[in-house]
Amino acid sequence: MDRMVNKFELAKAELVATPSLVVDLPTVEKNLNRLHGYAAEHGLNVRPHTKTHKSRYFAELQVDHGSYGLTVAKVGEAEVMAHVSNDILIAYPAIDPERRRRAAELARECTVRVAVDSQYGVTALAAAAEKAGSTIGILVDLNVDSNRTGVATPADALQLAQQVSQAGKSLRLDGIFFYPGQIWAPADQQGESLQAVDALLAETIALWESHGLTAGIVSGGSTPTAYQSHLVRSQTEIRPGTYVFNDMNTVRAGFCELDECAAAIICTVVSTAVPGKCVIDAGNKTLTSDRNVLHPDSGHGHVIEYPQARIVRLSEEHGEVDFAGCDALPRVGDRVTVIPNHICPCVNLQDRFYLQTPETIQTLDVDARGMLS
Amino acid sequence: MDRMVNKFELAKAELVATPSLVVDLPTVEKNLNRLHGYAAEHGLNVRPHTKTHKSRYFAELQVDHGSYGLTVAKVGEAEVMAHVSNDILIAYPAIDPERRRRAAELARECTVRVAVDSQYGVTALAAAAEKAGSTIGILVDLNVDSNRTGVATPADALQLAQQVSQAGKSLRLDGIFFYPGQIWAPADQQGESLQAVDALLAETIALWESHGLTAGIVSGGSTPTAYQSHLVRSQTEIRPGTYVFNDMNTVRAGFCELDECAAAIICTVVSTAVPGKCVIDAGNKTLTSDRNVLHPDSGHGHVIEYPQARIVRLSEEHGEVDFAGCDALPRVGDRVTVIPNHICPCVNLQDRFYLQTPETIQTLDVDARGMLS
Numbered sequence: 001m002d003r004m005v006n007k008f009e010l011a012k013a014e015l016v017a018t019p020s021l022v023v024d025l026p027t028v029e030k031n032l033n034r035l036h037g038y039a040a041e042h043g044l045n046v047r048p049h050t051k052t053h054k055s056r057y058f059a060e061l062q063v064d065h066g067s068y069g070l071t072v073a074k075v076g077e078a079e080v081m082a083h084v085s086n087d088i089l090i091a092y093p094a095i096d097p098e099r100r101r102r103a104a105e106l107a108r109e110c111t112v113r114v115a116v117d118s119q120y121g122v123t124a125l126a127a128a129a130e131k132a133g134s135t136i137g138i139l140v141d142l143n144v145d146s147n148r149t150g151v152a153t154p155a156d157a158l159q160l161a162q163q164v165s166q167a168g169k170s171l172r173l174d175g176i177f178f179y180p181g182q183i184w185a186p187a188d189q190q191g192e193s194l195q196a197v198d199a200l201l202a203e204t205i206a207l208w209e210s211h212g213l214t215a216g217i218v219s220g221g222s223t224p225t226a227y228q229s230h231l232v233r234s235q236t237e238i239r240p241g242t243y244v245f246n247d248m249n250t251v252r253a254g255f256c257e258l259d260e261c262a263a264a265i266i267c268t269v270v271s272t273a274v275p276g277k278c279v280i281d282a283g284n285k286t287l288t289s290d291r292n293v294l295h296p297d298s299g300h301g302h303v304i305e306y307p308q309a310r311i312v313r314l315s316e317e318h319g320e321v322d323f324a325g326c327d328a329l330p331r332v333g334d335r336v337t338v339i340p341n342h343i344c345p346c347v348n349l350q351d352r353f354y355l356q357t358p359e360t361i362q363t364l365d366v367d368a369r370g371m372l373s
Numbered sequence: 374m375d376r377m378v379n380k381f382e383l384a385k386a387e388l389v390a391t392p393s394l395v396v397d398l399p400t401v402e403k404n405l406n407r408l409h410g411y412a413a414e415h416g417l418n419v420r421p422h423t424k425t426h427k428s429r430y431f432a433e434l435q436v437d438h439g440s441y442g443l444t445v446a447k448v449g450e451a452e453v454m455a456h457v458s459n460d461i462l463i464a465y466p467a468i469d470p471e472r473r474r475r476a477a478e479l480a481r482e483c484t485v486r487v488a489v490d491s492q493y494g495v496t497a498l499a500a501a502a503e504k505a506g507s508t509i510g511i512l513v514d515l516n517v518d519s520n521r522t523g524v525a526t527p528a529d530a531l532q533l534a535q536q537v538s539q540a541g542k543s544l545r546l547d548g549i550f551f552y553p554g555q556i557w558a559p560a561d562q563q564g565e566s567l568q569a570v571d572a573l574l575a576e577t578i579a580l581w582e583s584h585g586l587t588a589g590i591v592s593g594g595s596t597p598t599a600y601q602s603h604l605v606r607s608q609t610e611i612r613p614g615t616y617v618f619n620d621m622n623t624v625r626a627g628f629c630e631l632d633e634c635a636a637a638i639i640c641t642v643v644s645t646a647v648p649g650k651c652v653i654d655a656g657n658k659t660l661t662s663d664r665n666v667l668h669p670d671s672g673h674g675h676v677i678e679y680p681q682a683r684i685v686r687l688s689e690e691h692g693e694v695d696f697a698g699c700d701a702l703p704r705v706g707d708r709v710t711v712i713p714n715h716i717c718p719c720v721n722l723q724d725r726f727y728l729q730t731p732e733t734i735q736t737l738d739v740d741a742r743g744m745l746s
Binding site: 016017018019020051073074092093095096097098099117118120121124141143147148149150151152156181268269270271272273274275277279281284285286288289290291313315316317318320331332333344345348349350351370372373 | 389390391392393424446447465466468469470471472490491493494497514516520521522523524525529554641642643644645646647648650652654657658659661662663664686688689690691693704705706717718721722723724743745746
């Protein structure tokens with residue numbers, strides 16, 4: 001890993017407390033311009049997944065850059081993001097009673113769409129919407145390759161779509177939902193996989209049409225596949241999340257450069273007493289235990305000042321760093337800058353961001369943090 | 374893994390939202406009685422580590438059961454726990470300026486002790502205490518086997534102790550700190566390791582005494598070694614954390630029975646669309662990605678209702694469960710009860726506990742959640 005110019009030097013010097021999550025706003029701006037520019041070029045709507053930043057502020061930036069709506073996982077997040085956009089997709093089965101009830105109530109105030117992959121889900125959401133006097137838009141979740149959720153075949157998707165279309169005014173059939181979550185191949189090698197996804201979608205859409213049903217929205221995508229989305233020609237909108245900040249998962253997979261990482265944790269070296277290692281004040285309560293998706297043995301993040309260092313072990317508040325191969329060692333009290341493997345759950349562990357420009361640093365609450373319901 | 378009586382059935386039936394963290398208070402009471410009874414029998418003080426529960430309520434229970442003081446990792450936690458006990462140990466190097474300043478200010482109001490393993494740490498804390506007009510108690514951190522923090526030898530420990538004793542009234546030399554964090558052998562096979570720890574401590578204490586210095590407190594221990602603490606005869610106090618709730622780490626290592634787990638996550642099955650698996654609404658934003666310490670391939674927690682099930686993969690909000698080997702499969706909308714691998718970081722992801730007795734359920738804020746500084 002090469003050394004990068006450390007744009008976080010101002011935050012390192014100015015912050016009073018560590019570990020702290022710093023976001024470089026000029027880099028966010030570049031990341032938004034790149035993705036939204038690509039989408040505009042290819043006529044794709046963008047509905048960013050707000051799970052990454054859990055913040056109204058960044059959602060507003062995404063809307064300002066032309067987002068068509070917003071994506072959330074949980075209804076608590078939906079309630080926050082409804083202050084920013086009047087078109088919210090809950091990209092998650094809303095099954096438990098509380099989640100359904102709140103989704104249905106929110107649908108009185110704005111457009112709420114939910115991804116569904118079971119008859120139970122359709123029936124339950126219809127009942128909740130009927131009780132709330134609202135209409136929920138339904139996207140039928142089709143399993144294209146992630147094998148996590150989603151019905152298996154176009155015929156199964158048709159069956160659910162028919163159930164939705166017969167549910168009366170509490171539900172509205174909006175289209176198809178998919179998540180190509182297993183595709184982590186280099187962008188220029190995703191073609192075959194994405195063409196298979198497109199073929200499955202096209203077959204499903206044709207089957208629906210032959211039964212008089214329309215998939216007005218075909219919603220898919222992720223950050224790893226974001227810039228190949230044009231290969232899935234049936235797709236009308238994409239839902240990348242991580243692209244706003246990037247992380248070592250997207251760097252090591254080749255989806256961005258290290259300098260396109262907008263978020264980092266500023267840490268303090270708190271111990272060098274054990275020979276051959278040092279300890280930083282970021283453990284798994286800061287960095288999470290998430291390993292790098294493609295390079296699980298690369299350590300728990302990237303230390304910008306010491307590109308050869310490896311964060312070898314995390315306990316809750318301790319990060320143990322191996323500096324073998326580095327030119328010099330940090331001393332107790334020094335600060336270092338860590339790009340996490342997976343930025344989304346890291347943000348969720350923080351109460352606040354430190355937002356930096358080249359001149360200023362200010363704090364911002366992570367206002368949709370938690371929100372497990 | 375055997376089936377246990379599911380004491381969480383009331384919570385499963387009554388809770389409106391999932392995923393939710395439920396704590397069974399009668400089990401907590403048993404866990405506290407067992408540990409504090411053992412410690413009393415052996416004349417050991419207990420200074421529980423509050424990182425596990427991050428809650429004033431549970432800290433008060435621990436004090437009611439005879440705790441001598443409380444342990445925290447971060448100064449934010451110390452500020453919360455100072456409402457419960459007037460003797461707080463920050464079991465962590467307080468190096469960055471904000472942490473030092475707040476520790477020194479808190480020391481004006483109660484006894485604050487800090488574990489230190491560097492000259493930098495001693496000098497920095499002395500300066501902070503001098504500025505605050507307070508006195509901080511210092512425990513010299515000795516590396517007994519965890520190779521995480523701690524000075525290497527009795528001579529190094531003496532050197533730091535001498536620095537502390539010469540620092541004037543801002544610091545007070547309180548004793549020795551150690552953490553046997555690598556000892557996960559079965560309790561009845563820990564003897565040799567703990568005797569080696571004891572020998573190193575005894576050598577250090579003798580060296581200090583030969584230089585006119587006293588280790589009034591010798592603070593060590595963890596939940597895995599808790600019930601063998603009497604083998605470390607130099608030890609005056611123990612700092613277990615996990616014992617209050619237990620988790621699959623302590624169960625699978627043989628330190629407790631499954632029925633001694635007091636905390637569980639109630640989840641809803643949200644998808645069974647992909648053949649051979651089902652998805653629960655607890656991913657790594659609920660369960661963390663922490664693997665089981667001794668059995669890393671055992672999955673991301675234990676499903677009480679389906680003891681043969683394995684939680685094979687987590688994304689942020691999805692837990693994918695393999696039910697091969699189970700007699701029956703759950704259906705969408707069913708609830709299941711999961712004992713996490715590592716309860717401490719799970720609690721830190723929750724805004725509230727649901728506290729249950731056989732008759733009632735009430736909520737409680739996790740009031741020291743976060744607190745990274």
